[in-house]
Amino acid sequence: MLEVRNVVKEFPSGDGVIRPVNGATFSLPQGTFAAILGRSGSGKSTLLSILGALDTATSGDVVMDGTNISQLPPGRLTEYRRRDIGFVFQQYNLIPNLSALENVMLPMEFAGVGKAERMARAAALLNEVELTEELHQRPANRLSGGQQQRVSIARALANRPRLVLADEPTGNLDEETGELIIELLRNLAQQENTTILVVTHDQALAAKTDRRLRLARGTLTEE
């Protein structure tokens, strides 16, 4: 269960501050597939960074399965990010000179998983995202945008994270490919019992999630 309690994030701005997140409170039971909606500049990426421990909240608490992330020392925070969070980005962020298989194996190497297990898990995940034929292709020259995003989803799931954060994962894809990616995320949330939180502008895609949270003027409302 992910619990977000009264999270506030301020940035200095001129003489004062801006507060793109101003008292966000919600909770997501494990395995939920949820969307965050909101206009450009409404603070969606800021909130995602806080949940993924890439940034810290000004105040408030993020609690994952009873552990208050907001109070972890820096070393434990890195461990939390590495072990419990998977990230999916609009730009895929794959390593161009590594094969699809090697890209998915990499986070497991950082987590200290042995080579045979890394290979087996990476191949199984790439099979789940229907890239069995592309294991040894390199993203840069041989994979389409949709295929690269599927590799990045497999990579995000590599260490069996409790939470996957996806920032506009379909932003660079055509409508049909975008729908396939969302479908895939939904199925994986169920199969792997991972909570998935997707930031999207796309209402049609958001409609496929279990929960929709709208961020406006710093606060979240359930749609």
Ligand SMILES: Nc1ncnc2c1ncn2[C@@H]1O[C@H](COP(=O)(O)OP(=O)(O)OP(=O)(O)O)[C@@H](O)[C@H]1O
């Ligand atoms: N590091 C920072 N320093 C100062 N201001 C910031 C910082 N990061 C974000 N902001 C400001 O916080 C507000 C929210 O930005 P954020 O990127 O979270 O919005 P968003 O909803 O993700 O937007 P988009 O949909 O365009 O990606 C914006 O006004 C932005 O300029």
